[in-house]
Amino acid sequence: MQTYGDLKNKVALITGASSGIGRATAEVLGASGARVAVNYFKNDKGANEAVAAIKASGGEAVALKADVRKAAECAALVAATEKAFGPIDILVNNAGSLVERMRILDLTEERWDEVFDLNLKSAYLCCRAVAKSMMDRKSGVMINVSSIAARNGGGLGASHYAAAKGGMTTFSKSLAKEMAQHNVRVNCVEPGVIDTPFHEQFSTPELMKAFTASIPMGRVGTSAEVAQAIAFLCSDASSYLCGESIEINGGMLML
Numbered sequence: 627m628q629t630y631g632d633l634k635n636k637v638a639l640i641t642g643a644s645s646g647i648g649r650a651t652a653e654v655l656g657a658s659g660a661r662v663a664v665n666y667f668k669n670d671k672g673a674n675e676a677v678a679a680i681k682a683s684g685g686e687a688v689a690l691k692a693d694v695r696k697a698a699e700c701a702a703l704v705a706a707t708e709k710a711f712g713p714i715d716i717l718v719n720n721a722g723s724l725v726e727r728m729r730i731l732d733l734t735e736e737r738w739d740e741v742f743d744l745n746l747k748s749a750y751l752c753c754r755a756v757a758k759s760m761m762d763r764k765s766g767v768m769i770n771v772s773s774i775a776a777r778n779g780g781g782l783g784a785s786h787y788a789a790a791k792g793g794m795t796t797f798s799k800s801l802a803k804e805m806a807q808h809n810v811r812v813n814c815v816e817p818g819v820i821d822t823p824f825h826e827q828f829s830t831p832e833l834m835k836a837f838t839a840s841i842p843m844g845r846v847g848t849s850a851e852v853a854q855a856i857a858f859l860c861s862d863a864s865s866y867l868c869g870e871s872i873e874i875n876g877g878m879l880m881l
Contacts, residue, residue, distance in 0.1 A: 627657060628854050630861035634659030637711040638860070639704070641665045641694050641752060642721030644672030646822035647771060647856075650849035651718055652687065654857045656680030660716065662687040663707040665694065667721075686711070694721050694748040697755075704755040713763065714756050716860045719749035720771040722790075724828050727783030738786045745790035746797065753801060757810075766810040767860050770798045771852075774818040774875050781833060791816075795871050802869030811868050813859045818875025820847045842877030 638655045642648040644666035653676060656662045662680055664687055666673035673689035680687035688710045692703035707714055722745040728737060749770050760766030773780070775788035776795045798814035805812050819825065819837045825846075829837070838846060852874050858864055859872070873879060 627654065627850070628857070629654070629658040630857055630863065631659065632862045633716075633857070633860060636660045636715040636860075637663075637707065637713060638716035638718065639663040639665065639707045639714050639752075639756070640718040640720055641748065642667075643676060643718075644669035646824060647817065647820065647849045647852045648718070648720035649676045650853035651720065651856050652676050653679050653683075654850070654853040655716065655860065656685035656687055657683050658857060658861075659685065660860075661685070661711040663703075663710065664689045665692055665703060665721070667691065667693050694752055695743040697751050700748075700751040700755045704752075713759050715765065716767045716769070717752060717756050718769045718771065718856060718860075719752055719794075721745075721748050722771065724784055724787040724824065727781070727828055728786070729783050730785060733786060741786040742790045742793070745787065746793045749794055750797065753812075757805070760810045761805070761808040764809040766805075768798075768801070768805070768810065768812045769856050769859050770794050770812070770814045771856075772798070772814050772816045772871065774816055774873070774879055776816055777873075777879055777881070781829065781837075798871065799869045806868050811859075811864075813864070813867055813869065814871040815852060815855055815859070816871050816873050816875070817852045818847060818873070818878045820849060820852060820874075822849055837878075840878055841875070845876065847874060847876055
């Protein structure tokens with residue numbers, strides 16, 4: 627595992643960190659010396675396991691429940707993180723889900739709004755909640771987890787998810803322009819097909835086979851591989867990267 631010593635004692639908040647990419651990110655940042663707030667909403671078991679893994683490696687972590695679709699809970703989450711560890715240096719907005727594959731004739735207004743709230747509104751609310759502190763301190767990093775779906779529209783029945791992730795990517799670029807003058811860097815990662823509970827839930831074996839066939843590297847990615855890229859973006863090794871969208875997809879989409 628690649629670790630980054632310049633993250634030692636940094637305070638990191640990762641949303642949706644009880645499984646998949648979020649959990650892997652929490653563990654990589656913890657192994658790099660960051661003090662990590664592991665946010666979850668329903669999966670307390672996964673969040674507590676992530677905290678235990680970080681502590682076992684000598685790090686510091688705490689599991690914090692919050693529904694990041696709600697402004698008041700985002701504010702409370704930030705306050706709880708600051709109470710535990712101090713001002714937040716790193717925010718990783720990973721919370722999100724497809725919720726359900728739905729084609730346009732079946733896609734309800736309620737489901738559209740739910741997916742946008744979970745994938746895009748949550749990132750806006752969390753960024754807003756930490757922005758002033760980072761601006762005042764002239765220091766900070768925000769990483770937003772988008773998706774290859776933002777570029778190619780995703781699989782069938784994912785138009786709501788792809789649109790929300792497209793918003794995540796453009797939101798990241800716009801916010802990066804605003805925050806750069808305060809020495810706060812905002813970047814985005816766009817994972818391709820990654821071996822996470824997401825695809826266990828939403829992609830059939832046949833669909834996964836088709837996905838894999840379209841990947842030049844001949845395999846799906848791992849959560850750890852995405853987490854390593856996020857850790858790089860959090861570190862001083864990426865000090866001149868700002869407003870970028872990093873494609874992590876094994877060559878499935880080359881821009």
